[in-house]
Amino acid sequence: MDLDTVRTFVAAAEAGQFQEAAAELAVTQQAVSKRIAALERDLGVRLFNRTPRGAELTIDGQAFLPHARELLRVAERAVSSVRTGRRPLRVDVLASRSAPSGLMRGFHRAHPEIELDVVWLFDVETAVAAVRSGEIDASFRAVAMPGRPLPEDIESVRVLDEPLQLLTGPAHVLAGARSVPLAQLAGHRIWMPGIVPGTEWAAYYDDLVAEFGLTIEATGPNFGSDALLDTVADTPALATFMSEQTRLVWPAGHGLRRIPVTDPTPVYPHSLLWHRDNPHPALATLRAHLATTADGHDAAGTWTPGWVIR
Numbered sequence: 001m002d003l004d005t006v007r008t009f010v011a012a013a014e015a016g017q018f019q020e021a022a023a024e025l026a027v028t029q030q031a032v033s034k035r036i037a038a039l040e041r042d043l044g045v046r047l048f049n050r051t052p053r054g055a056e057l058t059i060d061g062q063a064f065l066p067h068a069r070e071l072l073r074v075a076e077r078a079v080s081s082v083r084t085g086r087r088p089l090r091v092d093v094l095a096s097r098s099a100p101s102g103l104m105r106g107f108h109r110a111h112p113e114i115e116l117d118v119v120w121l122f123d124v125e126t127a128v129a130a131v132r133s134g135e136i137d138a139s140f141r142a143v144a145m146p147g148r149p150l151p152e153d154i155e156s157v158r159v160l161d162e163p164l165q166l167l168t169g170p171a172h173v174l175a176g177a178r179s180v181p182l183a184q185l186a187g188h189r190i191w192m193p194g195i196v197p198g199t200e201w202a203a204y205y206d207d208l209v210a211e212f213g214l215t216i217e218a219t220g221p222n223f224g225s226d227a228l229l230d231t232v233a234d235t236p237a238l239a240t241f242m243s244e245q246t247r248l249v250w251p252a253g254h255g256l257r258r259i260p261v262t263d264p265t266p267v268y269p270h271s272l273l274w275h276r277d278n279p280h281p282a283l284a285t286l287r288a289h290l291a292t293t294a295d296g297h298d299a300a301g302t303w304t305p306g307w308v309i310r
Contacts (some may be wrong), residue, residue: 017054076122170255171236
């Protein structure tokens with residue numbers, strides 16, 4: 001059903017005259033008559049009785065009017081759902097407990113008036129494709145992986161360097177250390193079942209292993225953070241890397257220790273990705289907010305892989 005004819009019908013019904021409806025719609029009276037006639041043909045009923053005083057709704061016209069108004073309201077809601085600045089800003093944060101999720105919580109506290117849709121996309125290819133298609137407005141990723149440069153229409157800015165710490169159980173040999181040099185971890189078993197080949201975090205840890213001779217094990221199913229913490233707490237031979245910004249809670253009886261890693265401190269780099277032609281006004285607000293909260297990158301005494309965009 002043509003919405004222009006429906007809009008013309010509603011205008012004529014409310015004005016009671018085709019001439020006034022024409023003036024409201026900025027068309028000729030003849031155009032109004034043609035649109036009403038076309039709508040009547042489509043519906044197979046007469047909607048108006050023409051009288052010397054103007055146009056009066058028939059019984060069928062009266063029955064159709066509330067539905068016509070609803071059609072126009074639905075159409076406006078449909079347009080508003082995708083109109084720039086009227087729909088929520090959609091951002092991928094990879095995981096709910098990740099550091100980017102914390103950044104978005106801070107952004108929401110600073111700008112509660114901006115409506116957000118936070119999503120979790122798994123791999124960088126999916127995230128970049130979603131940014132390019134407009135499915136999402138931005139994504140937090142470590143960029144750019146070896147052999148996978150960003151497309152020319154994708155912009156990025158480094159927003160967070162996330163220091164890694166060693167997490168151990170109470171019986172681990174390093175549990176009492178105030179800090180541990182990265183090279184001293186060679187020979188210790190570091191268990192990280194969430195590493196998936198082909199992901200940007202797998203590329204990160206591959207380079208970390210190659211440069212410092214670490215032993216990182218990704219064996220076994222990934223049952224999530226709770227199972228990881230349970231195993232590390234109960235197994236003296238295992239430790240794991242954990243960001244100091246990862247929001248986790250564990251039972252007091254676990255006795256887990258967070259130990260800073262030094263000389264150098266491995267940091268996981270997070271960048272914000274977006275399409276260069278994305279006009280959503282809240283995207284600019286997000287970028288400005290992140291610029292004010294970001295610390296310095298590539299600080300002395302830290303390590304990131306050579307493929308990370310500086």
